[in-house]
Amino acid sequence: MNPATKPTEIDQPAAHLRLVSDRAGGAASGITLSGVSKTYRSRDGDVPSLRPLDFHINEGEFFVVVGPSGCGKSTLLKMISGLLAPSTGEILVEGEQVTKPHGNVGIVFQNALLLPWRNILSNVMLPIDMKKLPRDEYLPRAKALLKLVGLEGFEKKLPWQLSGGMQQRASICRALVHDPKIMLMDEPFGALDAMTREKMNVELMRIQRETGKTVLLITHSIPEAVFLADRVLVMTERPGAIAAIYDVPLPRPRSLDAMADPAFTELVQRIRKHFFTQSALD
Amino acid sequence: MAELKRESGVSKALNAAWVRPFLFLLFIVVMWDVTIRLFQIPAYQIPAPGDVVAVLRTDWPELLRQAWPTTYATICGFLLSAVFGIPVAMLIAGSKTVESYVYPLLVFSQSVPKIAIAPLFVVWFGFGIIPKVISAFLLGFFPVVVSAVQGFKSVDPDMVDLARAMQGSRFQVFRAVNLPHAMPAIFSGLKVSVTLAVVGAVVGEFVGSNSGIGYVMQRSIGTFDLPTMFAALVILALLGVVLFWIVDRIERFVIPWHVSQREDIVFAS
Numbered sequence: 001m002n003p004a005t006k007p008t009e010i011d012q013p014a015a016h017l018r019l020v021s022d023r024a025g026g027a028a029s030g031i032t033l034s035g036v037s038k039t040y041r042s043r044d045g046d047v048p049s050l051r052p053l054d055f056h057i058n059e060g061e062f063f064v065v066v067g068p069s070g071c072g073k074s075t076l077l078k079m080i081s082g083l084l085a086p087s088t089g090e091i092l093v094e095g096e097q098v099t100k101p102h103g104n105v106g107i108v109f110q111n112a113l114l115l116p117w118r119n120i121l122s123n124v125m126l127p128i129d130m131k132k133l134p135r136d137e138y139l140p141r142a143k144a145l146l147k148l149v150g151l152e153g154f155e156k157k158l159p160w161q162l163s164g165g166m167q168q169r170a171s172i173c174r175a176l177v178h179d180p181k182i183m184l185m186d187e188p189f190g191a192l193d194a195m196t197r198e199k200m201n202v203e204l205m206r207i208q209r210e211t212g213k214t215v216l217l218i219t220h221s222i223p224e225a226v227f228l229a230d231r232v233l234v235m236t237e238r239p240g241a242i243a244a245i246y247d248v249p250l251p252r253p254r255s256l257d258a259m260a261d262p263a264f265t266e267l268v269q270r271i272r273k274h275f276f277t278q279s280a281l282d
Numbered sequence: 283m284a285e286l287k288r289e290s291g292v293s294k295a296l297n298a299a300w301v302r303p304f305l306f307l308l309f310i311v312v313m314w315d316v317t318i319r320l321f322q323i324p325a326y327q328i329p330a331p332g333d334v335v336a337v338l339r340t341d342w343p344e345l346l347r348q349a350w351p352t353t354y355a356t357i358c359g360f361l362l363s364a365v366f367g368i369p370v371a372m373l374i375a376g377s378k379t380v381e382s383y384v385y386p387l388l389v390f391s392q393s394v395p396k397i398a399i400a401p402l403f404v405v406w407f408g409f410g411i412i413p414k415v416i417s418a419f420l421l422g423f424f425p426v427v428v429s430a431v432q433g434f435k436s437v438d439p440d441m442v443d444l445a446r447a448m449q450g451s452r453f454q455v456f457r458a459v460n461l462p463h464a465m466p467a468i469f470s471g472l473k474v475s476v477t478l479a480v481v482g483a484v485v486g487e488f489v490g491s492n493s494g495i496g497y498v499m500q501r502s503i504g505t506f507d508l509p510t511m512f513a514a515l516v517i518l519a520l521l522g523v524v525l526f527w528i529v530d531r532i533e534r535f536v537i538p539w540h541v542s543q544r545e546d547i548v549f550a551s
Binding site: 018068081083104105111113115117129158 | 438440441443444445446447448449450454455458459463537539540541
């Protein structure tokens with residue numbers, strides 16, 4: 001994507017955030033990993049973190065990776081964003097090989113990581129400043145995004161004046177403001193309390209539906225993974241490899257009631273078995 | 283009713299931030315005076331507070347005139363430690379190689395007593411302002427570096443990754459993330475540095491100078507003129523307080539967002 005493209009118009013409240021792709025499906029869109037592995041070098045020799053991975057994430061798909069701690073999930077995310085080079089194999093994002101940070105992703109970490117000296121609006125505008133995009137053009141978009149996540153009226157507040165859940169919403173806006181095709185989320189709600197977390201999951205699904213972004217989300221929680229995902233990738237222990245990929249048969253849009261669906265519990269059970277046979281999930 | 287109001291007014295005045303240290307100071311001065319009278323300590327050992335105040339009043343213009351070179355040397359030394367200290371800290375925090383070469387040596391150099399080497403600067407640079415500035419700089423430099431290094435290093439690596447993933451250049455990321463993050467630590471270093479710079483300037487004046495508060499102290503000790511010496515000490519303390527206060531004000535202005543400044547921000551939720 002050309003970073004200089006103008007942001008989509010903002011006349012219609014929902015449609016302006018939707019990203020209509022000119023390419024439909026196939027390897028040219030979404031994320032493709034072929035033979036991607038990562039080995040860290042340390043003083044005690046090479047430490048394999050990820051065994052070669054092959055998978056494809058479709059455009060507009062909600063793809064969730066679930067796995068035990070230290071299975072290289074975060075490494076995977078850093079490689080897709082271009083922060084870390086894979087030891088072998090190649091990663092294609094929107095048909096282009098990733099060699100350096102490409103800016104076609106928005107990242108959300110476990111901590112909101114808002115800059116304490118910037119107010120909420122200017123935190124959301126950080127990617128625009130970093131990419132040197134025209135501020136005036138993206139300012140309405142930033143405001144519209146804040147409205148979308150229910151933070152209207154908090155633009156001038158400093159981060160510490162907001163609750164953890166609200167901060168995380170702001171960081172989701174920051175990940176979306178430059179209109180990337182892909183959102184990468186590394187345990188985005190891991191630091192929130194259980195109730196806020198459920199609420200944020202429903203919110204996130206709504207945001208994803210309204211913006212049409214491709215989402216790669218990493219989590220520890222199997223129910224969360226099944227609830228959110230179109231497909232769930234289950235990873236093995238370190239060094240990480242693909243244990244299985246499941247399609248989630250639940251219809252969309254989903255409400256929290258979906259968690260009572262027999263198909264939901266059945267899939268959660270099946271995924272959980274992976275970890276019990278491995279006997280390590282924390 | 284009126285009684286109650288007046289009382290709350292008095293307690294309000296007592297609670298004002300600047301009144302408390304002032305009251306405590308008054309208490310110390312009174313105890314000082316009482317002790318001297320009680321134990322009949324001769325004036326050539328410890329002067330009475332009254333005598334010191336008398337000197338301050340009569341010699342005020344002269345003391346003020348002598349305070350000027352000291353202030354000048356202090357400020358120059360302090361600014362130099364900020365101007366050199368912060369970039370050096372950036373290099374140390376930014377590069378493991380630089381850190382491994384420079385940092386241990388810096389700590390080592392810190393254990394060399396400045397007073398012992400101050401005469402060297404007189405030998406090298408004469409009796410002018412330069413030896414004082416260098417001495418102030420040497421004392422003020424280290425705290426700035428140590429604090430700033432700590433500030434630069436304590437940035438969350440995820441935050442830096444995030445900014446890098448937004449395709450920020452190294453410089454952009456530094457300016458938007460690392461530098462503001464380090465500001466509180468830098469300022470705490472600057473506050474220590476500015477008070478030490480006063481000490482440094484006076485040390486410089488001790489070893490070789492014919493002007494400044496340090497020179498006044500040196501001379502008055504020579505003639506057992508203790509009231510003058512104490513008056514000079516008061517001037518020095520005032521100088522330190524005023525400079526500290528100025529840095530503190532600048533800090534409030536530069537980093538109003540920081541936790542330590544939050545009482546100023548009005549909650550509106």
